[in-house]
Amino acid sequence: MSADDIIHQSTRLRIMAILNTLERREALEFTQLKAMIETTDGNLGAHIDTLARAGYVDVEKLFVGRRPQTRVRATTIGRRAFRGHIAFLRKIIDQTEAAQRRK
Numbered sequence: 440m441s442a443d444d445i446i447h448q449s450t451r452l453r454i455m456a457i458l459n460t461l462e463r464r465e466a467l468e469f470t471q472l473k474a475m476i477e478t479t480d481g482n483l484g485a486h487i488d489t490l491a492r493a494g495y496v497d498v499e500k501l502f503v504g505r506r507p508q509t510r511v512r513a514t515t516i517g518r519r520a521f522r523g524h525i526a527f528l529r530k531i532i533d534q535t536e537a538a539q540r541r542k
Contacts, residue, residue, distance in 0.1 A: 443524040445493045450478060450486045455521045458496065458513035466499060466512035487511055495520055 446455050453476050461467060473483050490496040495517030499510045513521070 440523065440527050440530060442527050443520050445489060445495065446520060446524045448486070450476060450482065451490055452524075454483075454486060454490065454511075455495065455513065455517065455524075458511065459518060459521050461512065463515075463518075464512070466497075466510035469509035469511060472511060490517065493517075493520075 446452055454472065457472065457475055458467060469480075469483070469487075473480065476483060487496060487498060491498050494514060497512050497514055499512075501508055501510070
C-alpha cells in the first residue's frame with residue numbers, strides 16, 4: 440500500500456474527499472466545489488483537469504438556460520483510489536500511534 444501521488448496533493452485530496460461524500464452518480468457544480476475548497480477558478484480547474492486525466496473524476500459541461508455549468512463527479516476508479524489513499528494515511532497514523540504507546 441502506498442500514497443497516491445495524484446490524490447496526495449492537498450487541493451486534490453480535498454476535492455476527492457468532498458466528491459466521495461456524494462452518492463455514486465451525484466455530481467457537484469464547479470462553483471459549489473470552488474466555494475467549499477476556497478480557491479480560484481484557475482486553480483480548481485487545473486486540479487480537476489489533473490484528476491480527470493487520471494480518470495478519477497468526470498467533468499460534464501452543459502448549459503442551464505443560457506448559462507454554462509460545469510459539474511464534477513468522482514468515478515469508480517477515483518473512489519477506489521481515494522479509499523486506497525485514505526487506507527495508506529490510516530496505516531501511517533496507526534503505526535505512529537503504536538510507536539508512541541511503546542515509549
